Amino acid sequence: MHKGQIIKALSGFYYIKSAEGDIYQTRGRGIFRKENITPLVGDYVEFRFDTKQEGRLEKVLKRKNELIRPAVSNVDLGVIIMSTINPDFSTSLLDRFLVSVENKNIRPIIYITKTDLIDKIKYTEIKRICDQYRMIGYTVILPEHGEKLSQKKLVESLKPFIKEKTVVFIGQSGAGKSTLLNKIDPNLNLKTGATSKSLGRGKHTTRHVELIPVLGGLIADTPGFSAIQFQDITEQELSHYFPEIEEYGKACRFNSCIHLNEPDCAVKKAVDSGKITEYRYKNYLSLLNEIKNRKPNYGKKGEK
Ligand SMILES: Nc1nc2c(ncn2[C@@H]2O[C@H](COP(=O)(O)OP(=O)(O)OP(=O)(O)O)[C@@H](O)[C@H]2O)c(=O)[nH]1
Ligand SMILES: [Mg+2]
Ligand SMILES: [Zn+2]
Structure with a gap:
């Protein structure tokens, strides 16, 4: 056999x-x-x-793990591709991707595209956010402002992560996943699509799932998706996927604190003093709210 x-x-x-x-x-x-x-x-x-x-x-x-959209199993690494613009950069979407990837026991890294399409002010703003994610412990690859990436530089920045791994490229339609893969290996000739002018969105150019041997690993160029559901994450579990909230949360008065309205919440204090950024806390609360409001039958499976 x-x-x-x-x-x-x-x-x-x-x-x-x-x-x-x-x-x-x-x-x-x-x-x-x-x-x-x-x-x-x-x-x-x-x-x-x-x-x-x-x-x-x-x-x-x-299987070690299993993603549903895209349908791929045994994924080691998720490269989350976020564009600076067209479609717009959004920490709330980024955090959704991070949570969904980490929930499957997949290591995430973040890659920013389209740094050539924004002005210096917007770039500085995004760079500040990238640095905040680095502080939390995430790997973020942010090309220089205006940079037309050479193939060599791109390969150097990504190869160490991809070698011998099963990898998915994840991100909104139009973020530039296929473009990035084509740049890594021009022979691939993957179809890419213009983003729609009026909506600033992609058109779901990539449709089927396939693992492509590149950089010594296997990469799935997945179709972009925007609706992620968190059917199997519980309220208590959510902070595991926000490392800094998890860390500060150790000092909350109650072990079961979900950092909402409980007294003596160390997370809320850390937000007030600027140690946790407001947007991360806001994104956390909005996911928490989604979990609270989801239909009852769901969500049993992942309870530990
Ligand atoms: N200027 C610029 N354009 C880019 C960059 N990356 C991607 N694009 C353009 O953005 C559009 C969408 O890119 P794709 O690579 O098709 O996006 P995708 O993420 O694969 O989209 P789906 O397959 O629909 O999920 C194309 O017109 C690309 O040429 C970049 O770094 N700079
Ligand atoms: Mg594509
Ligand atoms: Zn708390």
């Missing part, structure tokens, strides 16, 4: 990359359907083959 990882699923075929880097076209076993097993891009599997075009996927190995 051979081992590999599914890098593409299309028209009933699963394309498996072996440890040696060869690609095999396989079909899943009939029994998968009966047993309700849906192999996913990213799955580590066992397979047999006669030729590279005729293989059989025998077994799906246990």
